[in-house]
Amino acid sequence: MVAINTGYLDLVPNYLFKDIADKVKALKAANPEAEVISLGIGDVTQPLPDACVKAMQKAAAEMGSAETMRGYGPDFGYAFLRQAIQKNDYADWGIDVAEDEIFVSDGSKCDISNIQEIFAADAKVGITNPVYPVYRDSNIMAGRKITFLPCREENGFIPEIPKEKLDIVYLCSPNNPTGTAFTKEELAKWVAYAKENQAVIIFDAAYKEYITDASLPKSIYEIAGAKEVAIESRSFSKTAGFTGLRCGYMVVPKELKGFTPAGEEISLNQLWGRRMATKFNGVSYVTQRAAEAIFSPEGKKEVAETIRYYMDNAKILKQALEDMGYKVFGGENAPYLWFKVKNGSSEEFFARLLNQAFLVCTPGNGFGSEGEGYIRFTAFGTRENTQKAIERLQKVVL
Ligand code: MLT
Numbered sequence: 001m002v003a004i005n006t007g008y009l010d011l012v013p014n015y016l017f018k019d020i021a022d023k024v025k026a027l028k029a030a031n032p033e034a035e036v037i038s039l040g041i042g043d044v045t046q047p048l049p050d051a052c053v054k055a056m057q058k059a060a061a062e063m064g065s066a067e068t069m070r071g072y073g074p075d076f077g078y079a080f081l082r083q084a085i086q087k088n089d090y091a092d093w094g095i096d097v098a099e100d101e102i103f104v105s106d107g108s109k110c111d112i113s114n115i116q117e118i119f120a121a122d123a124k125v126g127i128t129n130p131v132y133p134v135y136r137d138s139n140i141m142a143g144r145k146i147t148f149l150p151c152r153e154e155n156g157f158i159p160e161i162p163k164e165k166l167d168i169v170y171l172c173s174p175n176n177p178t179g180t181a182f183t184k185e186e187l188a189k190w191v192a193y194a195k196e197n198q199a200v201i202i203f204d205a206a207y208k209e210y211i212t213d214a215s216l217p218k219s220i221y222e223i224a225g226a227k228e229v230a231i232e233s234r235s236f237s238k239t240a241g242f243t244g245l246r247c248g249y250m251v252v253p254k255e256l257k258g259f260t261p262a263g264e265e266i267s268l269n270q271l272w273g274r275r276m277a278t279k280f281n282g283v284s285y286v287t288q289r290a291a292e293a294i295f296s297p298e299g300k301k302e303v304a305e306t307i308r309y310y311m312d313n314a315k316i317l318k319q320a321l322e323d324m325g326y327k328v329f330g331g332e333n334a335p336y337l338w339f340k341v342k343n344g345s346s347e348e349f350f351a352r353l354l355n356q357a358f359l360v361c362t363p364g365n366g367f368g369s370e371g372e373g374y375i376r377f378t379a380f381g382t383r384e385n386t387q388k389a390i391e392r393l394q395k396v397v398l
Pocket of ligand 1 (some may be wrong): 040041042043109132176
């Protein structure tokens with residue numbers, strides 16, 4: 001027997017989406033004929049853009065020939081992809097991010113849960129409540145104390161600037177789970193706070209493509225000075241249907257510094273590079289070629305169509321819920337809808353919906369105590385299932 005990392009003892013027993021998957025599995029075992037529809041985990045249903053499929057086919061053929069096959073790729077991603085990201089996701093938006101500040105990865109969940117490794121074990125961490133559970137759980141695993149920043153209806157689900165000094169703050173916009181998004185002014189306050197307190201913001205922009213209001217920031221680097229205080233994580237999962245393919249990236253600016261116990265300044269870009277080179281295998285060549293194709297004219301067009309499709313689902317769902325008398329947040333600049341249950345707890349609503357209508361949702365309490373009484377729906381279903389879900393919702397007693 002070996003002594004374990006006691007941080008694991010402080011976790012809730014199951015990862016939120018695993019817990020839900022287990023409950024759905026049990027329901028299916030008991031009702032083999034049931035047609036279960038998921039409005040739960042944010043997994044995509046629309047196929048990859050054709051541009052990405054073609055790029056993969058070409059790349060796969062290259063891998064099958066001695067002249068063009070590739071072995072280990074560069075540690076931080078192929079130059080063709082880092083350059084495509086640099087140009088299309090930053091330079092074209094007037095944002096100054098250099099190629100060597102971009103680290104290609106297998107997605108935001110891993111990046112965001114691994115980045116805490118480069119910070120001190122006793123760093124004070126600020127996490128919103130409700131929250132995507134990965135920020136919380138990865139820091140609990142590391143044994144850190146967490147300060148929760150409540151996000152409630154009365155503050156528009158935007159966390160208030162804390163009075164105390166925090167070292168690391170996790171922000172997500174547009175937000176998972178509440179579907180709300182920061183304005184530039186709100187984000188600027190956080191950048192100012194981070195500067196004053198020598199804190200680092202980990203900014204999760206996995207859903208940035210769903211922002212339809214042009215005045216809202218898609219990148220934290222739209223805020224002046226943010227490169228000195230923020231790391232930004234982005235993913236192709238929800239942008240281009242890469243949940244089954246796996247590719248994303250994180251930006252760690254060179255301006256961003258930490259300090260050693262001796263008080264010397266040290267580059268976080270350098271530390272993250274060290275960590276990636278040591279612990280990460282990289283993303284396959286074929287997948288990186290698929291990601292590059294997202295930025296081709298054809299790829300961009302297809303991505304825009306798919307996002308519109310999901311956002312139309314969001315609109316239909318939101319309208320239906322409002323017609324049923326629910327107060328609904330999100331769904332306008334995000335693929336998630338967040339609403340208050342009328343009776344009982346989030347878990348009770350989840351159980352009623354699953355058992356009476358074979359519909360899966362995500363109970364808000366799974367995202368933290370402030371999520372109690374709320375439910376999250378995703379707009380990532382097919383149109384057919386979204387419509388069917390609404391019909392079923394209208395029939396059940398909730
Ligand atoms: C969610 O439903 O919150 C996301 O799909 C989870 C994830 O991206 O890891």
